[in-house]
Amino acid sequence: MKVCIVGASGKLGRYMIGHCLDRGYEVVGVCRQQSVGKLQDFEGRIEIIPGRTDDRDVIQRAVVDCDGVLTVLVPWGVHGYASGTAQAALDHARPDARLVFSCGWHITRDGQDTYPLSIRLLVPIFGGLARLFRFADLKDQVEACNRIFASERLWTVVRGSDLEEGDSEGMPVWSRHVGDPVLKRNRTRRRDFALFMVEALTDPELVHEAPAISGKA
Numbered sequence: 001m002k003v004c005i006v007g008a009s010g011k012l013g014r015y016m017i018g019h020c021l022d023r024g025y026e027v028v029g030v031c032r033q034q035s036v037g038k039l040q041d042f043e044g045r046i047e048i049i050p051g052r053t054d055d056r057d058v059i060q061r062a063v064v065d066c067d068g069v070l071t072v073l074v075p076w077g078v079h080g081y082a083s084g085t086a087q088a089a090l091d092h093a094r095p096d097a098r099l100v101f102s103c104g105w106h107i108t109r110d111g112q113d114t115y116p117l118s119i120r121l122l123v124p125i126f127g128g129l130a131r132l133f134r135f136a137d138l139k140d141q142v143e144a145c146n147r148i149f150a151s152e153r154l155w156t157v158v159r160g161s162d163l164e165e166g167d168s169e170g171m172p173v174w175s176r177h178v179g180d181p182v183l184k185r186n187r188t189r190r191r192d193f194a195l196f197m198v199e200a201l202t203d204p205e206l207v208h209e210a211p212a213i214s215g216k217a
């Protein structure tokens with residue numbers, strides 16, 4: 001299995017590389033030129049394609065012969081970085097490729113999520129400040145996910161709870177909706193978020209699902 005990791009140099013991306021290599025997968029990672037050094041631990045074990053993740057030519061080259069694409073969707077900047085990244089993966093991956101995207105609980109597919117106060121406050125406050133100071137655009141991450149939800153590609157959108165570092169606690173639990181008591185802990189080890197993303201590549205039950213995940217209570 002050959003897997004492309006788009007946004008490979010971040011914390012989630014590097015955990016995903018580790019899980020893929022543990023499984024014997026061939027890995028190609030896309031990251032910004034200035035972040036290539038963050039992947040030096042994997043030197044010689046993965047192929048690196050430097051470039052912005054919303055650069056369509058970069059993504060086309062990276063995903064061309066991949067069976068799976070793991071994409072870290074981040075809302076940085078105010079020029080459509082998340083939606084550009086998602087669209088490039090949707091347009092250029094092989095038709096039979098499994099596409100798995102990361103985002104947070106704040107993304108809703110059907111409006112049936114019931115949010116804790118922290119998220120109900122975070123989205124308007126952080127979102128408003130981020131747009132005001134032009135460092136991030138949460139609405140663009142929403143747009144990215146809406147394009148994925150509307151797509152007929154073999155996608156999964158993994159919605160992460162609050163994250164923390166630490167040893168693995170095993171596979172996170174998941175639900176179609178935030179507010180399900182199974183998710184009450186609202187905390188996931190980043191390493192296990194990455195595990196869920198990589199396992200989703202081979203789990204047919206997760207095709208066209210937007211699982212909200214958390215570590216077990």
Ligand SMILES: NC(=O)c1ccc[n+]([C@@H]2O[C@H](COP(=O)([O-])OP(=O)(O)OC[C@H]3O[C@@H](n4cnc5c(N)ncnc54)[C@H](OP(=O)(O)O)[C@@H]3O)[C@@H](O)[C@H]2O)c1
Binds near residue numbers: 035161
């Ligand atoms: N942080 C949370 O509490 C949280 C909670 C729930 C879900 N999530 C989701 O989890 C995923 C990973 O999030 P994370 O917070 O853990 O981050 P992360 O894994 O550290 O990844 C951050 C990514 O953003 C890129 N990035 C940083 N600054 C950028 C900029 N100015 N322009 C373009 N790209 C930039 C990084 O690339 P470089 O390596 O090139 O800097 C890296 O690929 C995301 O999909 C996020 O929505 C996060």
